């Protein structure tokens with residue numbers, strides 16, 4: 595499932611081909627996505643709509659158009675968004691096609707599982723959705739103090755807190771596991787037990803993991819691709835995610851898998867001490 599680094603990669607891939615381009619039409623596939631496309635707004639494309647910019651916010655992709663309109667996409671689990679030649683064969687599960695001018699090109703949104711979102715929103719609607727209470731700060735803007743306050747006020751575990759889009763936007767299963775490993779914190783630790791310096795460590799770990807993942811175009815596991823056939827490289831650098839049974843790169847202990855916050859969670863039992871043991875032994879780490 596694409597998370598912040600994968601979505602950032604897609605956004606960067608779209609910027610160049612969409613620079614100076616206008617959308618001149620939209621066509622729908624036979625099946626609907628999670629949220630139906632607003633056909634009553636198709637009139638927007640009866641005049642060419644220049645693309646003003648492509649941006650990421652959390653796991654959302656916003657494409658600003660002239661006239662106060664925005665295309666908003668969420669890749670869900672299996673969404674692919676790319677610019678292709680209009681002559682290229684239409685791939686199965688293509689739900690939306692936007693015709694571009696100049697050049698014989700299209701933006702295509704393809705999604706096998708159909709958990710993705712494609713919508714056409716006004717500036718106000720878009721900003722309400724992206725800066726509202728539902729969407730917390732970008733991890734890079736999140737301060738350790740903010741993270742600590744959110745954790746302390748929560749009855750949930752650290753893994754659930756990191757994946758909560760209202761705490762910070764864009765983090766999912768992969769980067770939550772990797773950041774918790776980097777910070778040496780057990781994913782099932784309760785937020786309320788987090789100390790201030792641990793919040794600092796976790797915030798820094800999260801940012802460094804995400805920066806590195808963006809550098810190598812995210813992680814490709816099964817379905818994430820960008821552009822025509824681009825694959826990420828971060829799956830080659832996973833320290834714990836999907837590494838069950840392998841030795842911890844830091845201490846050699848065997849990486850384990852647990853169900854935490856309803857998600858498959860990977861961690862090192864030695865580097866990331868279990869919460870129960872912590873409680874018995876006080877502040878030792």
Ligand SMILES: [Zn+2]
Nearest residue numbers: 842845862865
């Ligand atoms: Zn370890």
